[in-house]
Amino acid sequence: MGTMSLRPKLYRYNALDAVAVAAYTGLTLLFVFAGGSVQRLMLEVFRDPATASYAINAIFYAAVGIFALASAWRVARRDLGILGTRPWFTLGMVPLAVVVMLIVTAILLGVLGGAQSSQNQLGIQGMLQQVPAWLMVPLLVVLGPFVEEYLFRHLLIGKLSQYVNLWICCGISVVVFASIHVVGREGLVLQALAPYLGMAVVLVAVYVWTGKNLMFSYLVHAAKNLLAVLLIYAVPADLLPN
Template sequence: MTQEPRQAPRQPYHRPGTRQAIPPGWPGRLPQEKIVLDPGKPTWMDLVTVLAYILIFILGGAVLVTLIPGFQEHFTQPDGSLNEGSFTFTINLISYSILTVLALIACWRPFLASFRTFTSHRWLKIGLIPAIWFACIMVNALVVMSAGGDIKSENQLAIEGMTTEVAFLPMVLVTVFMAPFVEEYIFRHLLIGKLSRRVNVWVCVVISMVLFASIHFISTGFNFDPVQIIPYLTLAAAITVAYVLTGKSLAYATILHVFNNLVSIVVAYSVLPLLPEGM
């Protein structure tokens, strides 16, 4: 009796364009590696952008812009008063346009590469964006109830004031796209992504959160009710943790920040005008 020849083990079928032979969840499939993005080493362009940010927002963008002959007079009304909403917005537009260009030159490669975070758990990460925003809103609502009143900061009031003077689309361009990108580049990509090459990442997280919340009170000389800082700390905590857990994805942090600001601006233009004055 002859023994039948043993058949060679059947090779798993590879779909064209894929590397994994075993579908997700099947026995034998190796666990998917966590995506960790490399923000890269600090560059001279990073230094230039940070110095420009400090010069514009800490030393006073308004002072620098008003050095342009006739600039402030363009926003002076017939009665001699200054149209503060349009004036402030124009300063922000000029400032963030400069900083956005500098930041894009400095980090466009790692920014595009950071979209790789969506190659794993894509729908979970997308779904978490509104969920994280809603969680921040609930935390802030609890703080409002505990404080027994409004916790709007001077920065928030200034933005709401601009909505009565500035059209929706220009406001979206600056507040929803430019500002979040620049801030995420500074406070997440640099202060956590690159600084954590030399300092413990969670120390960088604390530094990033504190500076991010504080920067919104520069215009007041840091004169504010401590409760007013809670919304900024809540947002900073949410974005910072999301940034770290998504493998230091600048793209994910920016999208989360954009979503938060977009909702705020839409509400400011559509809902606030319908409320009674003083609310």
């Protein structure tokens, strides 16, 4: 009875959710419409463009992450407890989900006729080439995935599905997650969207499949980002797309 009454409370929107969404939306709009000014301001402090870009991303995700963690820590603790009762499932299914993600992405790219690097992807590659791993890994593997799973899975599916059909919520999550990652000159070009669509489809699938387990989708997201970081550090800079 206690578990049944606790679950709805964990999936009610609260003031911290509103603040987190407002921070994410406000900072995103700021960087979209005044990104040049923000970049110039950060260059006054750090001088190096890559370090300035890293600082902007770190501030962005830290600002949102504080409210995300404050809002979702009970869900995160519960979900970690559930995963802790089945460690072999977690250890086996996280890498399997990453492999499935790569397969789905490859299929999408084959159907759409190849990949096109987004400005977001190129920006991350540029930072990885110049910012040390001990700074990039916490941002891309720890902080970023948690913020995004909180926003795009926990809020858009876990909580929104209390009011809207679950599958509609899943579709919204996929579209919003993929679209928000494609910025710059390319717009919503399908070849640039494809990697993020493949990623979003699998993350939504594992989130729903595991009973809306935020920490499982987070671990899959973090593992995929870690793999990408390791590959970029392992590949010589002159072989990466310009």
